Amino acid sequence: MRHFFMFTLLTLALTAPVARPALGQSDPLPSWNDGATKRAIIAFVDKVTKQGSPDFVPPAERIATFDNDGTLWCEQPLYVQIVFAVDRVRTFAATHPEVKDQPLFKAALGGDLKAVLSVSAYDRLQFLATSHAGMTTDEFTAIVNDWLKTAKHPRFKRPYTDLVYQPMLELLAYLRINHFKTFIVSGGGIEFMRPWTDSAYGIPPEQVVGSSIKLKYELRDGQPALFRLAEIDFVDDKAGKPVGIQQAIGRRPIAAFGNSDGDYEMLRWVTSGPGPRFGLIVHHTDATREYAYDRDSNVGRLVKALDEAPERGWVVTDIKNDWNVVFSWEKE
Amino acid sequence: MRHFFMFTLLTLALTAPVARPALGQSDPLPSWNDGATKRAIIAFVDKVTKQGSPDFVPPAERIATFDNDGTLWCEQPLYVQIVFAVDRVRTFAATHPEVKDQPLFKAALGGDLKAVLSVSAYDRLQFLATSHAGMTTDEFTAIVNDWLKTAKHPRFKRPYTDLVYQPMLELLAYLRINHFKTFIVSGGGIEFMRPWTDSAYGIPPEQVVGSSIKLKYELRDGQPALFRLAEIDFVDDKAGKPVGIQQAIGRRPIAAFGNSDGDYEMLRWVTSGPGPRFGLIVHHTDATREYAYDRDSNVGRLVKALDEAPERGWVVTDIKNDWNVVFSWEKE
Numbered sequence: 001m002r003h004f005f006m007f008t009l010l011t012l013a014l015t016a017p018v019a020r021p022a023l024g025q026s027d028p029l030p031s032w033n034d035g036a037t038k039r040a041i042i043a044f045v046d047k048v049t050k051q052g053s054p055d056f057v058p059p060a061e062r063i064a065t066f067d068n069d070g071t072l073w074c075e076q077p078l079y080v081q082i083v084f085a086v087d088r089v090r091t092f093a094a095t096h097p098e099v100k101d102q103p104l105f106k107a108a109l110g111g112d113l114k115a116v117l118s119v120s121a122y123d124r125l126q127f128l129a130t131s132h133a134g135m136t137t138d139e140f141t142a143i144v145n146d147w148l149k150t151a152k153h154p155r156f157k158r159p160y161t162d163l164v165y166q167p168m169l170e171l172l173a174y175l176r177i178n179h180f181k182t183f184i185v186s187g188g189g190i191e192f193m194r195p196w197t198d199s200a201y202g203i204p205p206e207q208v209v210g211s212s213i214k215l216k217y218e219l220r221d222g223q224p225a226l227f228r229l230a231e232i233d234f235v236d237d238k239a240g241k242p243v244g245i246q247q248a249i250g251r252r253p254i255a256a257f258g259n260s261d262g263d264y265e266m267l268r269w270v271t272s273g274p275g276p277r278f279g280l281i282v283h284h285t286d287a288t289r290e291y292a293y294d295r296d297s298n299v300g301r302l303v304k305a306l307d308e309a310p311e312r313g314w315v316v317t318d319i320k321n322d323w324n325v326v327f328s329w330e331k332e
Numbered sequence: 333m334r335h336f337f338m339f340t341l342l343t344l345a346l347t348a349p350v351a352r353p354a355l356g357q358s359d360p361l362p363s364w365n366d367g368a369t370k371r372a373i374i375a376f377v378d379k380v381t382k383q384g385s386p387d388f389v390p391p392a393e394r395i396a397t398f399d400n401d402g403t404l405w406c407e408q409p410l411y412v413q414i415v416f417a418v419d420r421v422r423t424f425a426a427t428h429p430e431v432k433d434q435p436l437f438k439a440a441l442g443g444d445l446k447a448v449l450s451v452s453a454y455d456r457l458q459f460l461a462t463s464h465a466g467m468t469t470d471e472f473t474a475i476v477n478d479w480l481k482t483a484k485h486p487r488f489k490r491p492y493t494d495l496v497y498q499p500m501l502e503l504l505a506y507l508r509i510n511h512f513k514t515f516i517v518s519g520g521g522i523e524f525m526r527p528w529t530d531s532a533y534g535i536p537p538e539q540v541v542g543s544s545i546k547l548k549y550e551l552r553d554g555q556p557a558l559f560r561l562a563e564i565d566f567v568d569d570k571a572g573k574p575v576g577i578q579q580a581i582g583r584r585p586i587a588a589f590g591n592s593d594g595d596y597e598m599l600r601w602v603t604s605g606p607g608p609r610f611g612l613i614v615h616h617t618d619a620t621r622e623y624a625y626d627r628d629s630n631v632g633r634l635v636k637a638l639d640e641a642p643e644r645g646w647v648v649t650d651i652k653n654d655w656n657v658v659f660s661w662e663k664e
Contacts, residue, residue, distance in 0.1 A: 208582060
């Protein structure tokens with residue numbers, strides 16, 4: 001059996017973290033400026049990983065959950081999935097003229113993205129569900145992959161998957177090398193994220209929790225397939241996040257990372273458990289390198305979680321001051 | 333960083349598989365008799381793990397899904413969760429007299445377990461949901477743990493968690509040491525399984541997929557909690573299994589293990605994908621050491637999957653002939 005075992009270890013070493021610091025490198029978070037935020041992250045990881053410490057947490061219980069939009073990648077000026085859906089709506093409406101009179105389709109077809117943003121997460125998900133119903137999960141994955149190859153961010157003129165935050169990649173890698181299991185817990189559609197989270201973040205499909213639409217198993221031409229229905233299964237946002245965590249992971253994480261009030265309940269659920277806990281909010285304060293927004297934004301609105309951060313012990317990351325790099329390519 | 337990395341490897345070595353064969357031991361499946369079934373298992377694992385082979389599957393895609401009842405542990409004479417629920421119904425009915433007239437409660441309170449078994453999986457889950465509604469997920473976990481400490485199997489006079497199949501533990505360990513990720517995909521309640529699957533099988537909560545009831549996040553006395561509702565969320569049985577796999581795992585497994593027609597759709601979904609695939613049915617043929625049942629059983633009925641096994645290339649494990657041990661303690 002020895003060769004199997006060594007192969008397992010080798011594979012783990014080769015595949016586990018993305019952007020893992022080289023062995024022997026002293027700073028695991030080089031894109032984070034020295035300061036209170038970085039010290040708080042390292043102090044937490046040190047105490048839960050120190051054998052014999054009263055705060056030691058066994059590796060299996062080191063679960064960390066990350067919001068996606070605005071926490072791991074850029075969500076401005078519009079959630080990427082909305083841009084995707086609006087791009088897709090024309091294709092869908094061409095073969096389903098009956099949807100043209102539905103308010104959200106009408107708005108999207110007319111380019112009124114504010115209207116699309118102003119509705120609830122539930123209504124938005126219903127809109128997405130309708131516009132991608134009837135296809136198989138494999139077909140949907142192919143469409144997402146194709147779209148991401150060509151779509152570009154309107155300001156940065158780069159593929160959206162280039163707009164992941166370098167400091168957060170380092171944080172994910174730092175947690176994983178300390179034997180944390182890292183999950184995405186996003187209000188975004190689970191099937192929209194899974195095609196690219198592994199290559200972008202080192203987070204495999206089975207560690208992605210998100211909003212979902214109902215699926216149906218059927219034989220088509222004698223071959224099994226999973227079809228997307230025009231019906232919401234679950235909205236993984238706000239009070240849905242702790243529920244999504246429990247249904248998918250089955251235990252309470254010890255660390256949570258978010259950036260908006262959509263993450264408030266997840267942060268409370270995670271940080272109110274027994275033992276050492278860590279909550280962090282990414283606060284978008286840098287209009288030069290990225291965007292500056294919080295209370296008045298339709299995208300990633302942050303009010304309550306920011307106001308309550310001090311009393312709840314949540315660490316607030318100030319992008320302008322805490323991150324010396326936002327995107328890996330910005331110094332090119 | 334080196335000490336983190338070494339610690340990670342050490343932890344993996346210490347914690348990963350249950351009942352892992354000792355390094356250097358030549359037979360990874362000692363409880364399996366030499367024969368076609370064992371050879372088929374080993375041949376599949378060999379070909380997908382052999383670097384450079386046309387059938388090589390990268391470790392991250394080595395997903396294997398296991399049914400639980402009748403595949404990993406004994407399900408006769410009654411699904412364990414039904415025994416649990418019937419035990420709990422008296423407690424529940426004492427404080428909720430209005431349920432006494434509902435047919436399934438009436439049957440359960442009167443000891444008519446055949447009636448409980450004769451209804452659909454959906455109706456049975458609704459019965460379970462009702463009898464455990466209103467409590468938090470933590471309270472439910474504590475009740476399951478307490479019950480498992482004292483409840484005993486009527487024939488074997490042992491705790492139910494002693495009734496896991498030793499050959500299947502070896503198979504799980506063998507797959508894991510070959511870098512498979514092993515999941516349970518069961519019609520049973522997800523929250524009923526998660527408290528004990530890690531100690532029984534080495535399968536952590538986040539790798540358990542099952543039927544679920546709806547949960548609600550609420551503050552109680554200012555503290556966040558997840559409450560169980562009296563409403564079904566998802567039935568992970570028959571055509572629900574491929575759906576549950578997709579929602580929870582997000583990719584198609586390459587190997588599936590089941591024992592009843594409830595696993596038929598999972599077996600078809602898994603074994604009809606591209607590349608090397610493996611499907612296995614545990615056929616209960618040994619009334620002396622365990623139970624013998626298939627076509628006529630209300631528990632774990634096996635008709636269609638058995639009939640189609642030859643044409644679909646599914647391996648049928650004949651317990652009587654293929655397993656030299658069923659339970660680890662039987663030779664004590």
